[in-house]
Amino acid sequence: xxxxxxxxxxxxxxxxxxxxxxxxxxxxxxxxxxxxxxxxxxxxxxxxxxxxxxxxxxxxxxxxxxxxxxxxxxxxxxxxxxxxxxxxxxxxxxxxxxxxxxxxxxxxxxxxxxxxxxxxxxxxxxxxxxxxxxxxxxxxxxxxxxxxxxxxxxxxxxxxxxxxxxxxxxxxxxxxxxxxxxxxxxxxxxxxxxxxxxxxxxxxxxxxxxxxxxxxxxxxxxxxxxxxxxxxxxxxxxxxxxxxxxxxxxxxxxxxxxxxxxxxxxxxxx
Amino acid sequence: xxxxxxxxxxxxxxxxxxxxxxxxxxxxxxxxxxxxxxxxxxxxxxxxxxxxxxxxxxxxxxxxxxxxxxxxxxxxxxxxxxxxxxxxxxxxxxxxxxxxxxxxxxxxxxxxxxxxxxxxxxxxxxxxxxxxxxxxxxxxxxxxxxxxxxxxxxxxxxxxxxxxxxxxxxxxxxxxxxxxxxxxxxxxxxxxxxxxxxxxxxxxxxxxxxxxxxxxxxxxxxxxxxxxxxxxxxxxxxxxxxxxxxxxxxxxxxxxxxxxxxxxxxxxxxxxxxxxxxxxxxxxxxxxxxxxxxxxxxxx
Amino acid sequence: xxxxxxxxxxxxxxxxxxxxxxxxxxxxxxxxxxxxxxxxxxxxxxxxxxxxxxxxxxxxxxxxxxxxxxxxxxxxxxxxxxxxxxxxxxxxxxxxxxxxxxxxxxxxxxxxxxxxxxxxxxxxxxxxxxxxxxxxxxxxxxxxxxxxxxxxxxxxxxxxxxxxxxxxxxxxxxxxxxxxxxxxxxxxxxxxxxxxxxxxxxxxxxxxxxxxxxxxxxxxxxxxxxxxxxxxxxxxxxxxxxxx
Numbered sequence: 028x029x030x031x032x033x034x035x036x037x038x039x040x041x042x043x044x045x046x047x048x049x050x051x052x053x054x055x056x057x058x059x060x061x062x063x064x065x066x067x068x069x070x071x072x073x074x075x076x077x078x079x080x081x082x083x084x085x086x087x088x089x090x091x092x093x094x095x096x097x098x099x100x101x102x103x104x105x106x107x108x109x110x111x112x113x114x115x116x117x118x119x120x121x122x123x124x125x126x127x128x129x130x131x132x133x134x135x136x137x138x139x140x141x142x143x144x145x146x147x148x149x150x151x152x153x154x155x156x157x158x159x160x161x162x163x164x165x166x167x168x169x170x171x172x173x174x175x176x177x178x179x180x181x182x183x184x185x186x187x188x189x190x191x192x193x194x195x196x197x198x199x200x201x202x203x204x205x206x207x208x209x210x211x212x213x214x215x216x217x218x219x220x221x222x223x224x225x226x227x228x229x230x231x232x233x234x235x236x237x238x239x240x241x242x243x244x245x246x247x248x249x250x251x252x253x254x255x256x257x258x259x260x261x262x263x264x265x266x267x268x269x270x271x272x273x274x275x276x277x278x279x280x281x282x283x284x285x286x287x288x289x290x291x292x293x294x295x296x297x
Numbered sequence: 298x299x300x301x302x303x304x305x306x307x308x309x310x311x312x313x314x315x316x317x318x319x320x321x322x323x324x325x326x327x328x329x330x331x332x333x334x335x336x337x338x339x340x341x342x343x344x345x346x347x348x349x350x351x352x353x354x355x356x357x358x359x360x361x362x363x364x365x366x367x368x369x370x371x372x373x374x375x376x377x378x379x380x381x382x383x384x385x386x387x388x389x390x391x392x393x394x395x396x397x398x399x400x401x402x403x404x405x406x407x408x409x410x411x412x413x414x415x416x417x418x419x420x421x422x423x424x425x426x427x428x429x430x431x432x433x434x435x436x437x438x439x440x441x442x443x444x445x446x447x448x449x450x451x452x453x454x455x456x457x458x459x460x461x462x463x464x465x466x467x468x469x470x471x472x473x474x475x476x477x478x479x480x481x482x483x484x485x486x487x488x489x490x491x492x493x494x495x496x497x498x499x500x501x502x503x504x505x506x507x508x509x510x511x512x513x514x515x516x517x518x519x520x521x522x523x524x525x526x527x528x529x530x531x532x533x534x535x536x537x538x539x540x541x542x543x544x545x546x547x548x549x550x551x552x553x554x555x556x557x558x559x560x561x562x563x564x565x566x567x568x569x570x571x572x573x574x575x576x577x578x579x580x581x582x583x584x585x586x587x588x589x590x591x592x593x594x595x596x597x
Numbered sequence: 598x599x600x601x602x603x604x605x606x607x608x609x610x611x612x613x614x615x616x617x618x619x620x621x622x623x624x625x626x627x628x629x630x631x632x633x634x635x636x637x638x639x640x641x642x643x644x645x646x647x648x649x650x651x652x653x654x655x656x657x658x659x660x661x662x663x664x665x666x667x668x669x670x671x672x673x674x675x676x677x678x679x680x681x682x683x684x685x686x687x688x689x690x691x692x693x694x695x696x697x698x699x700x701x702x703x704x705x706x707x708x709x710x711x712x713x714x715x716x717x718x719x720x721x722x723x724x725x726x727x728x729x730x731x732x733x734x735x736x737x738x739x740x741x742x743x744x745x746x747x748x749x750x751x752x753x754x755x756x757x758x759x760x761x762x763x764x765x766x767x768x769x770x771x772x773x774x775x776x777x778x779x780x781x782x783x784x785x786x787x788x789x790x791x792x793x794x795x796x797x798x799x800x801x802x803x804x805x806x807x808x809x810x811x812x813x814x815x816x817x818x819x820x821x822x823x824x825x826x827x828x829x830x831x832x833x834x835x836x837x838x839x840x841x
Binding site for chain 1: 305306307310321322324325326328329332334335337338339340341342343344345346348349350352353354355356357358366371375383384386387388390391393394395396400401402490491494495498499502503506570571572573574575577578579582583585586587588589590593
């Protein structure tokens with residue numbers, strides 16, 4: 028009927044995962060954020076026909092998941108859910124780029140298929156890295172780190188408020204939609220008139236809520252500036268983590284160890 | 298219209314991130330200067346509203362498909378361009394992080410495409426001109442419709458440009474362009490009508506909300522001009538830079554092969570090593586994962 | 598020492614759309630009293646509470662809190678003295694984590710991080726919610742949310758607590774817990790409520806509002822036996838006294 032509830036529950040679950048306790052969980056969020064960013068940029072910097080060189084990058088998510096105890100099945104399910112998107116993006120390539128670049132026996136594999144595979148791999152790697160970051164750190168901590176790293180304060184404050192109220196709003200939306208669908212006798216998506224009315228009411232209620240929140244803030248002395256206590260750790264562990272992984276990524280970016288390994292193997296066999 | 302990481306080259310992604318980051322910093326400064334305390338909770342809560350509203354689909358008549366609202370225009374009308382841009386950026390950030398709606402590299406592009414055009418171009422230049430002085434229902438309807446359509450057209454065009462300059466997708470330019478513009482024209486009409494209807498709803502129920510909103514700090518004519526000139530300059534520089542870059546590397550395929558490895562060539566021997574190596578690597582990585590898991594469980 | 602006395606003198610207030618909120622309210626509440634404010638929906642309970650916490654200003658009449666008359670320029674002083682707990686905890690818990698919310702007030706008052714943290718933890722301990730400190734508010738149950746929203750106000754060490762329907766949407770156990778907790782507070786308490794049974798448990802004095810006016814002001818137990826009065830104010834006897 029509607030998947031609003033499912034989506035918001037999902038986000039909440041990642042916050043629950045972030046409350047876990049492992050050496051990785053305890054690492055300062057900034058370290059995890061920076062490493063994830065380096066990872067993503069490195070992966071995405073590959074050329075469009077790269078496939079084998081990307082494979083070793085799976086070491087990052089695998090190591091993180093294993094050491095932190097994150098539920099791999101859950102992460103894989105999430106990945107699967109969003110994967111059609113990647114397929115959609117790359118599916119044209121095999122039809123357009125037909126230049127053969129590989130042969131298996133007498134079957135030619137076009138560049139289009141290779142780049143399609145490359146797109147899929149990119150997708151899996153980057154999305155997994157982002158999901159892991161969130162499941163290890165939690166949205167709020169990621170935002171706090173971003174602020175410490177220089178993101179403008181009004182933006183981060185607003186992000187935090189937004190996140191805080193996502194669940195409240197999706198709850199309301201879900202309830203309204205459920206109430207409507209119980210009185211609608213078709214199972215199709217709602218018609219525009221009803222949608223506008225529903226959204227309109229939700230909007231007015233939201234604006235009223237903002238007013239009440241503002242009052243509550245004023246009653247507790249709000250003067251325009253949001254203050255938060257955030258203790259950040261900075262030790263050699265964090266440095267080690269960031270530099271170690273970053274060096275590995277750069278190394279893997281420049282040396283295709285997959286190929287080297289394969290060649291060594293086939294060389295030995297020969 | 299959400300772009301995907303997979304379609305963006307790091308160069309284009311990086312450039313757009315740069316532009317977006319600059320816009321966020323600029324908007325944040327403006328919002329801080331406005332010093333309207335009321336906006337602090339309002340922005341966050343409206344962001345959540347748009348987020349929730351986007352999850353509700355409505356049926357598009359006569360097509361059998363469903364759609365959902367974008368939100369940039371509604372936000373601009375209620376909050377003013379700067380705050381609206383920040384809110385739009387937040388919504389897209391959360392969607393990118395939690396729903397993988399595109400990816401983190403493309404996020405810069407997405408925020409720009411879906412945020413800059415409605416908030417900084419369509420809203421001030423179209424909606425404000427039409428519907429803010431002495432608003433009435435007709436003006437609101439026309440203003441919203443045109444503003445939304447134009448905003449989406451510009452955004453769609455931006456997507457095409459970004460994709461082309463990235464050179465990863467193999468779609469031909471003109472086909473892609475026409476497709477995108479047409480699709481988003483249709484989307485624009487629908488979203489424009491829905492936006493108009495929602496704003497009218499608010500206008501009829503609580504006109505004072507729109508009145509208060511209209512008084513927010515306006516982008517002055519001078520500032521707007523500065524913004525547009527800055528943007529055009531940036532676009533020209535980027536365009537020139539990127540086309541120089543491309544001309545030096547005429548064939549993306551060749552360049553990619555040269556760049557990524559010395560051995561990934563176009564022969565079957567290379568393919569064999571690649572396949573074998575690939576399997577081995579996957580095996581190794583998997584094993585490492587298992588070992589670490591075992592190690593962790595033991596030390597619990 | 599008069600800083601816990603609340604004195605309302607002929608308060609009038611009309612909403613922008615014309616609805617009359619308060620129509621000549623006067624009363625005097627002394628230090629340490631627990632007063633229930635009861636009345637039907639629309640009688641002016643919430644409006645009165647908003648006046649007491651400085652969120653609204655009367656169009657006519659004077660409100661004195663302690664030594665200060667409530668005006669725009671004395672708002673800050675009043676807000677340090679009066680802690681308001683809103684009806685909907687989701688409106689009051691707006692920070693990323695419980696701890697952030699409870700520390701919000703003290704930080705705004707200008708305390709150092711250390712002092713603010715201490716006050717926040719003390720407040721959380723008082724309501725029995727220390728273990729919730731790192732939780733995001735959307736992961737709390739109704740009872741927990743209510744407890745935490747009280748903590749957000751307690752951490753500012755107010756002298757007067759103003760609460761709007763604190764027991765609404767609480768399950769029986771949480772409700773009992775809350776009542777027991779409130780019994781331990783030494784502050785002056787002004788509680789707007791429909792829960793007449795709680796009023797009997799907690800408040801020795803009750804003010805009855807009806808259409809913006811005070812229709813009765815006296816001992817809780819006596820008032821709740823006056824069926825005529827209750828009827829006129831669109832109320833009925835507390836559930837526990839209805840069979841006798």
